[in-house]
Amino acid sequence: MLLSAVALNARHEVHFAETTRLSSLTRPLETSGRLIYRKPSTLIMRQQRPAPVTYRIVGERLYVNGHRGVSIDRVPQLMAIVSGFEGLLSGNRALLQHDYTLHLRGSARQWRLRLVPRLAALAKVVRTIEVRGHDGEPTEVRTTTPKGDFSVMRLSP
């Protein structure tokens, strides 16, 4: 239910502001820009700050600033993160459940979806991905690594 609501409502272009806290860094890293999803499998992250960079993932290839694409199918971590986003934005429950176990809490108005990776290779890099939202609108994605590093990405229209 929720997934289809998200998929229906998910704006295909949102603003994001991400704060990343890494134990190895003295200060948090702040990035912001726009996140664009195009059916069936194109994900574009247009980062505006601190420096303009465009990441585009089409199917299994990653293009940085429009350079020649590199294949990401040998990097399971990246693949899973991408499929996580895609699964969420397209409402594809099967795709999500292939890589993660899903835990949904809260009410339809105010919900929290926790994704725990199933693949060992992914679990080395990501402990959980937590998506918060209200109604059909995801508002925040919080990613935590096994070492306690984490990033919070706030999404707004």
Place this chain on the structure above:
Amino acid sequence: MSGRAAVTVLVWAAMLSVILALTVRFGRFGGSLTAFLPRGGDAVQQTLIRGLQEGRAARLVLMAIGGGSPGERRHLARALANRLRKASALFSLAAASPGRPDPAIMGFLQDHRYLLAPRRPWTAKALRADLLRLVTILESPAGLGAGPLLRDPTGAFFAAARPWTGRTGPATDRGVWVARKQALLVAVTRRSGFAIHNARAVMARIRAAWAALPHPACHLQVAGTAAITVATNRHVATQARWLAVIDAVLVMLLLGLVYRSAAAVGASLVPMITGGVVATAVVAALFPVVSVITLGFGTMLIGVAMDYPAYVLLHVTADGAVQRAARCVQTTLMLAVTAMVLGFATLLFSRLEGLVQLAVFAAAGLLAAAGAARMLVPAMVPAWPPRSGLRVWDRRITAVMAFLRRGRWLVVFVCLGAGVLVGTTPRVWDDGMTALSPVSPALMAATQRLSRDFGAPSMTYEAVVVAPSVEAALARSARLLPLLERLQRRKDIGHFDMAARYLPSLAIQRLRQQALPQPALLRRRLAQALAGLPIRPQALKPFVTAVAQARHAPLVTIGTMPSPLRARVEALLARARGQHLALIPLGGVKAPAAVRAALEGTSVPGVRFVDSRQTIRALLRAYRLALMQDALVAALLMIAVIAVGLRSLPAAIRVIAPMAGALLADCGLLVAFGARLTLLNVVALLLIAGLGMGYALFLGENRGGARPLAPWLCAATTITGFGVMAASTVPMLATVGLTVSVGAFLALLFTAAWSAPGVVP
């Protein structure tokens, strides 16, 4: 049939059966065209030949699955690769996808990254540039997973792994290799694809694995050396079988027409069968493996044996006593056989194992066949009164010969003309290996296309560095890197591979090690480099420790590498004649001349540019020239033998000269029609020499009533048999067929024109 004759025939049949059984039971048949690859040569040539025979290109099997949907193709490709991997006795590798990096390899590259990665400056400025780059990565969407990069801020691991991972393969679709709406697979066989038994096993296994998979809409294409070997063998064998059947029917009809006796026709086959069985047994006993190609050509060569019973039977006088006719032609027959065996003896010195086997086969076969013609034919057909109709033919032929004799000087002019033509035509000889190979062009093209998809190194062009030690070979080839990269940028070459890329020489590793800063110094420089950056100094502690350890780590050698890496390095190194060679296969060579000039003009010692086709051509050419010199010696020997046999030197020259002229005119005709001569033509010419000598000897034969019909009948059967072969679609068979049928015809005409008049009734 008298009692004694019956015993002879029975003993012969028993002996032949035993020999045949022993040969089949203990003989090993196999081999391939590589038996005709030259041996010897210098270190580079030896390595090249070995590489061709057993190198990666000879062991590569490339497969493509077409038809159906992309999903079906991917599924089938994975399933087929899985099945082939289970046949680990045949395949050392079978894959449909690039595969995950091996953790053992990654660990090794990680541990030795500072020795394997190119040297870099360790100044505070260079370190700051690295750290700035790192911050950019940390700010990217992948930043959260980029923590481990702090352990290797200079990116040494990626630099060390680049040569191993940066190989261009086909594109992938969901992990499976694809190209042109096909799913691609690659397999590497343990043994050379040139070995026919191995190639057959490999192909049978692939076909069985494919048949066991449900594939309603898809089809499988298999290419590579093993596929080529099997297809070639099948092609030649099928054609040879059909040709043999047609040939046999025609020759039997011809003989039947002349002899009008089933017993005589049957007995005519006995010498050739005996020769074939005995020759195979002798070759099987003397050589570890009988080359199937030797067997094919050998059988063809001892086709001369079909002539022997004809010489016996057509000399039977009106009383029909075959035994007396056999005794009568015995001397001449032995003379012809001896001279011919001597001719084949020249092949013994050719140093090409295939030809040596052929020489032994022909010599043993002819001697056995002559023996059978002398002993068995009279035993099997004790009495055969010739029809009076044959007399008519004798008279007609005598008239034709009288006519031909008037044109004897024309023969001389024709021969001179042919000599001039052969002598002045450039590129009369085709010494390429492909001239000997009956590979179907479609399969060859498929193999080349798939090889390009996989970026498999073509064996055509190679740079070779010759050095006294492995270390020197690695060091010298590393010095070629800037030059090769320049050629690559200029698009003169597409890509290249080199052992020194994977394994730096000890000297280079030592330099890299010495350039690593001491821990205290490194810490100081890092502190400078970190000014104003958000990275905590503690986060770089593992990096400082790793550099400190690398300063005293043992250097990397072939022996310390994990086996998959070692295999790749060893494939690019070789040893021959006490020298060490670094092989640098060059792919996509656009301008061979420019590449040769650039490589041979460097200051690096021991560099050679190798064009494998040209090298093989040069080696085969050298062999052919040596063979022709030997043939000259053989010709002198033949003259001597015949002079002794006929007790007259002029008579011997009279026998040999028309035959030699026929050989020359035959070459002239082939050249005039644009054909290029190969080593196979030399073998064919030897056969004609033997046939021609028989004609000349028996045309000059005047003891016990001459029969000019005999050589003409023999020539007719030969021309029929090889004429059929000339119609073959296998170029190799067609060339030989044409050479022999034309040559036999010319030999008959020339010897007839120069035969002594007046000896014929």
